[in-house]
Amino acid sequence: MDTKITGTVVRATGSWYEVLHEGSMLRCRIRGKLRLKGVRSTNPVVVGDRVECEADEKGDYAICAILPRRNYVIRRASNLSKESHIIAANIDRALLLVTLRQPATPPEFVDRFLVTCEAYKIPVTILLSKTDLQDPEAVAAFGAIYRGAGYEVATLSVHDGTGLDRVRKLLAEGTTLLSGNSGVGKSTLIRTIDPSLDIRTGEISESHGKGRHTTTFSTMYPLAGGGAVIDTPGIKGFGLIDIDDAELAHYFPEMMRASADCRFYNCTHTHEPGCAVVEAIRRGEIAPERYESYLKMLDEDEKYRK
Ligand SMILES: Nc1nc2c(ncn2[C@@H]2O[C@H](COP(=O)(O)OP(=O)(O)O)[C@@H](O)[C@H]2O)c(=O)[nH]1
Ligand SMILES: [Mg+2]
Ligand SMILES: [Zn+2]
Structure with missing residues (x-):
């Protein structure tokens, strides 16, 4: 009998996991230490993960491997922490x-x-x-x-x-x-x-x-x-992870588009002369509210991002 199955994690509490496999729900624990390379997080197995589970003699399943993730969404566990969730x-x-x-x-x-x-x-x-x-x-x-x-x-x-x-x-x-x-x-x-x-x-x-x-x-x-x-209940905020100052503007699509015309290729759109983003805001093409958010993120996250 094949005792290994592949399923999708639909609920993860940290002590046990619900895995959906061909229409049936398995309640699993984690076997041994599961750590993903390059990801330091407080939770090794998350909702949406495709996992391999193995049954023991009693027929209880345990998660023994996580299949490679296509993507994931992460946030800092708390503002001052370097751990992520x-x-x-x-x-x-x-x-x-x-x-x-x-x-x-x-x-x-x-x-x-x-x-x-x-x-x-x-x-x-x-x-x-x-x-x-x-x-x-x-x-x-x-x-x-x-x-x-x-x-x-x-x-x-x-x-x-x-x-x-x-x-x-x-x-x-x-x-x-x-x-x-x-x-x-x-x-x-x-x-x-x-x-x-x-x-x-x-x-x-x-x-x-x-x-x-x-x-x-x-x-x-x-x-x-x-x-x-x-x-996702109870998510109060997102901390930005692994995004440095020079990169942040790439994730504001309207600023990214305008920045092609900035005089300096590494323009941060804050103090540089010839900044096309600042110019686009002046012309009313970029909302000042979004730009203010950008400045706030640069400022507030400086202490934490790195
Ligand atoms: N007036 C109104 N109330 C809504 C609507 N959708 C949800 N609510 C109410 O908002 C409250 C919070 O909804 P809930 O689904 O628990 O929010 P959640 O915390 O995001 O899951 C409940 O009392 C809902 O009845 C809506 O479209 N119109
Ligand atoms: Mg809810
Ligand atoms: Zn610029």
């Missing part, structure tokens, strides 16, 4: 849910997420969520900034059905990472797309030596209509 692997696209009020998504969260996706070459669509509750003028202004940068911005309301067709279409193929601050409507959206799913809140209290604390885990949901979606 991988959110998910093998992603085809990201959907970023944003609400401008109830709750207000901080612009830096949006821009950091977009930079992360650009860095890992993951296409991203921005979904302005809960449009039934939003101020139409604010929605239009936000849309203008991000469409101007080159992103698809769609509107969504599960209350009145706005945008659901577009989302269904996006989700139907491959694996979609669903991101957004807590409360923007991620779980509600998944439940609406596929009412047969049992959406867990993603929060599990685990007992540790120092007492109880609440941890949140990403979960992948295979959808009845095809495709799979990864819900």
